[in-house]
Amino acid sequence: MVCLGNICRSPLAEGILKSKLGEEYFIDSAGTINYHEGNSPDERSVKTAFRNGIDISMQKSRPIKKSDLEDFDLIFCMDRNNYKDVMNLADDSQKHKVRLILDNDLEVPDPYFGGIDGFDKVYQLLNDSCEIIAQKIRNKTI
Numbered sequence: 855m856v857c858l859g860n861i862c863r864s865p866l867a868e869g870i871l872k873s874k875l876g877e878e879y880f881i882d883s884a885g886t887i888n889y890h891e892g893n894s895p896d897e898r899s900v901k902t903a904f905r906n907g908i909d910i911s912m913q914k915s916r917p918i919k920k921s922d923l924e925d926f927d928l929i930f931c932m933d934r935n936n937y938k939d940v941m942n943l944a945d946d947s948q949k950h951k952v953r954l955i956l957d958n959d960l961e962v963p964d965p966y967f968g969g970i971d972g973f974d975k976v977y978q979l980l981n982d983s984c985e986i987i988a989q990k991i992r993n994k995t996i
Contacts (some may be wrong), residue, residue, distance in 0.1 A: 855955070856940055860885030860915040863962050864932060865895035867980045869903050874988035884918035886939040891915055896966065900958040902973040923948040928996065930954070933961035941964060955983050966975040
């Protein structure tokens, strides 16, 4: 799961998908910038996740690394800018792994500069998308 700073959207996506797939799968998140490296998720993401039965409080922000493109089978980006940044890191043999997390070329809006309602909207978008992703992973159709 990849967003800009790895403190709002991608930590939520990581927590949501983990809650749907369990410990059988290794799910992680990263940002395309290192500005927040080592920081916990934004408190509004933590609260939103907690209200939905998910604890993301122990996550720490980190920047995406070239090795992530080797280590992970799928890389989901929150918006087109994140997608472009990750695609620029990817070799031709890795580009098929990189996708937008929402269907139909839609983007997950960055809630950072808004209120808690933006985080609730992001949670719902990610929850719906992660449900589809989890089903596809379990059915081996992704």
